[in-house]
Amino acid sequence: MTSAGDASGSTAAGQASETRQGIGVSHGSAAGPVVQVASPVEPPLNEAAASDPTAAAEQAVAAFMRVAGALDAKAMNADATARDVLKATAMIARDRSLHRAVAKHLGSGQGVATSIALSIDEFAAQFEALGGYFAERVTDLRDVGSRAIAEVLGVPAPGVPEFTEPSIVVAEDLAPAETATLDRSLVLGIVTRAGGRTSHTAILAAQMGIPAVVQLPDATAIPNGTPIAIDGDSGTVVLHPDPGAVDAQRRMRERRDAALAEVRGPGATADGHPVALLANIGGVEDAELAAAQDVEGVGLFRTEFVFLSAGAAPTVEEQTEIYRRVFAPFGARRVVVRTLDAGADKPLAFADLGEEENPALGRRGLRLSQARPELLDAQLEALAAAAEATGADVRVMAPMVATAAEARWFAERVGSAGLGSAGVMIEVPAAALRAEQVLGAVDFGSLGTNDLAQYTMAADRMQGELSDLLDPWQPAVLDVIAAAASGARAAGKPLGVCGESAGDPLLALVLTGLGVGSLSMASSKVPAVRLALSAHALEECERLAELALIAEGPEEARETVRAAIAPELAELL
Incomplete structure (x- = not known):
């Protein structure tokens, strides 16, 4: 892999490599093709007011409940790390105060998707002001809102797409519910444009043993399928890495795993x-x-x-x-x-x-x-x-x-x-x-x-x-x-x-x-x-x-x- 200070290099195929610097938040290294996560679903611009606010409120609640049901269904088949996260996120979708906020916006002349988005923004501001655990749930909250908007608009939900080749997942950010349900046999690493050292993506990735880099500039602009190599310690991400560098990275990972296995017992x-x-x-x-x-x-x-x-x-x-x-x-x-x-x-x-x-x-x-x-x-x-x-x-x-x-x-x-x-x-x-x-x-x-x-x-x-x-x-x-x-x-x-x-x-x-x-x-x-x-x-x-x-x-x-x-x-x- 090229060093963090190198702007570019060359791969065996002649494709110029490029090194970008993010923040490493979960130990380890990985190399593989990029799988981009779908962007959040937004309400239509200038959405028309609901003709029947009461019926629209019922439609919104039904959408939230379908989101909650889908999360519960995922939880039933999830491992222990993911189960609590999914259940907690489903609870957000069932929150009656959130439903009431949507109804209030509908009553003031907004469309159903816009009312959901405005309510999510209000709750996100409250969570951020409270700080601590609640601030860390803002990503979950916005994920629930995006899924509910997708439900009322009848479009595919946001999130990680289906893929079968071991890959590196790249996103603006990942909701904990998304991170916790990643298939560890297929997800080699995680890269996000947003996030921080103590975000839920960082903490869950570390718990799951998946290398992760956050705060990578223009991460969401990397085309699907682009080969990249990431270092979850230094925060470097190399696009089109040299195959020899990738092989050296693999050998280093094997040496590290062997060294870690030799030391057991109480810390000293x-x-x-x-x-x-x-x-x-x-x-x-x-x-x-x-x-x-x-x-x-x-x-x-x-x-x-x-x-x-x-x-x-x-x-x-x-x-x-x-x-x-x-x-x-x-x-x-x-x-x-x-x-x-x-x-x-x-x-x-x-x-x-x-x-x-x-x-x-x-x-x-x-x-x-x-x-x-x-x-x-x-x-x-x-x-x-x-x-x-x-x-x-x-x-x-x-x-x-x-x-x-x-x-x-x-x-x-x-x-x-x-x-x-x-x-x-x-x-x-x-x-x-x-x-x-x-x-x-x-x-x-x-x-x-x-x-x-x-x-x-x-x-x-x-x-x-x-x-x-x-x-x-x-x-x-x-x-x-x-x-x-x-x-x-x-x-x-x-x-x-x-x-x-x-x-x-x-x-x-x-x-x-x-x-x-x-x-x-x-x-x-x-x-x-x-x-x-x-x-x-x-x-x-x-x-x-x-x-x-x-x-x-x-x-x-x-x-x-x-x-x-x-x-x-x-x-x-």
């Missing part, structure tokens, strides 16, 4: 310093998949799905059964649970705190729990019951903690529920800077580097154009992490990382050098992180951390660290 540096390697999960199926892998437990169990799938606050009994099914596969291994990380918006109508100017900076996470403590108390009661029933090592942490007083409030409620270990997410710079005091009130801390980068750099994590600012290698972000690690040492409390940065094997070395004691990631990323740690002593990790901290920018930090490790290892990572 070369001199035996332990670094627990854990999995991030979001539901029962995720838990069952992760528990079968060589991981030491769960570092982040996102519980939002329990609440988002309920029309009313789920009961203690309902939650207990779900948590029991999540905990059971892990036996005596730890499971770190993040309590409800949501805010005031339509998806949680039973916890609506009213309109806010900026919900992403408002009463979300622990702040919502403080306003509605009965939701937290019910969740803690259910977690305690499930822990007792399974004998699991359950540790509970709160999101969006900013002060020591908040940490104490949470720890007291955890203790009252009979749970033995309370922790906090450190994703607000204030908590990182005051980590000694904040962690002094609890048993452990976990750095949520996705949100920490967002708040440190004042850059929306869903804004793909700001991916450079959200790079976890940003020295300012590393400074904040270093401050949190220093505070954790002073407090004598363990500190982990559960953001996606934990799955970067080079950055894992830096995080270990800064004082992080556990790393939680998509389980598919664990082997590479384990290999990187096993090849470096703790002192070497500390030296690599120093190099990253003095760098001027993220690229310099990354390349300086890469240059400082053994070349034969660097090419495998």
Whole structure:
């Protein structure tokens, strides 16, 4: 493959090669022909008003319900990774508040397809303002809207077309429902023009072990069938690659797979310093998949799905059964649970705190729990019951903690529920800077580097154009992490990382050098992180951390660290 700095080369057939630069978000390399995903379906320009708004509203609801039914049908035949995603997306299509919004636009003189599009735009703006989990569902929401518009117009639904040859899927962006249902035997890689490092496409591709590149300029203009080679680490994409380079890429992939297979068991540096390697999960199926892998437990169990799938606050009994099914596969291994990380918006109508100017900076996470403590108390009661029933090592942490007083409030409620270990997410710079005091009130801390980068750099994590600012290698972000690690040492409390940065094997070395004691990631990323740690002593990790901290920018930090490790290892990572 030509290098990232080369503009072109030549293939054996004489076709000029071209190298483009995107952002690598899922490890690995692949080469194959392009399969372009159909563009979203848009409403007709100047669509006529519905002659019978009531009948048109019924038509729209019927379209949404057909979309939901199709997604449910896919879920029945999907694997565990895809099932929850498909079911959650089907729930969006069934959302009555979305149906009411469409009816409102129909009543104001819009056509049915236009009314669906306008309603989707309104809900997307609300989700983006709320931030966090909800902002990450905007792609799902727009996918549902596009499918509903296709239904009312009687045209083919958007999405990945049928294909039989192993290929690389290219799109503007992929809805999680599309990504999760890709045939892994045929999809060699994923390339999108949009997206970001923490988008659902990136996270799901990593979970599925599919190399992926996002933010590739003019990706959707690459003709179907064009041979390309992608590198999910460097983010390079080569059109018409040289066959010899593709063969070298394949041999490198085989060497890497062999090296990863040689290292097993608990994570540790070369001199035996332990670094627990854990999995991030979001539901029962995720838990069952992760528990079968060589991981030491769960570092982040996102519980939002329990609440988002309920029309009313789920009961203690309902939650207990779900948590029991999540905990059971892990036996005596730890499971770190993040309590409800949501805010005031339509998806949680039973916890609506009213309109806010900026919900992403408002009463979300622990702040919502403080306003509605009965939701937290019910969740803690259910977690305690499930822990007792399974004998699991359950540790509970709160999101969006900013002060020591908040940490104490949470720890007291955890203790009252009979749970033995309370922790906090450190994703607000204030908590990182005051980590000694904040962690002094609890048993452990976990750095949520996705949100920490967002708040440190004042850059929306869903804004793909700001991916450079959200790079976890940003020295300012590393400074904040270093401050949190220093505070954790002073407090004598363990500190982990559960953001996606934990799955970067080079950055894992830096995080270990800064004082992080556990790393939680998509389980598919664990082997590479384990290999990187096993090849470096703790002192070497500390030296690599120093190099990253003095760098001027993220690229310099990354390349300086890469240059400082053994070349034969660097090419495998």
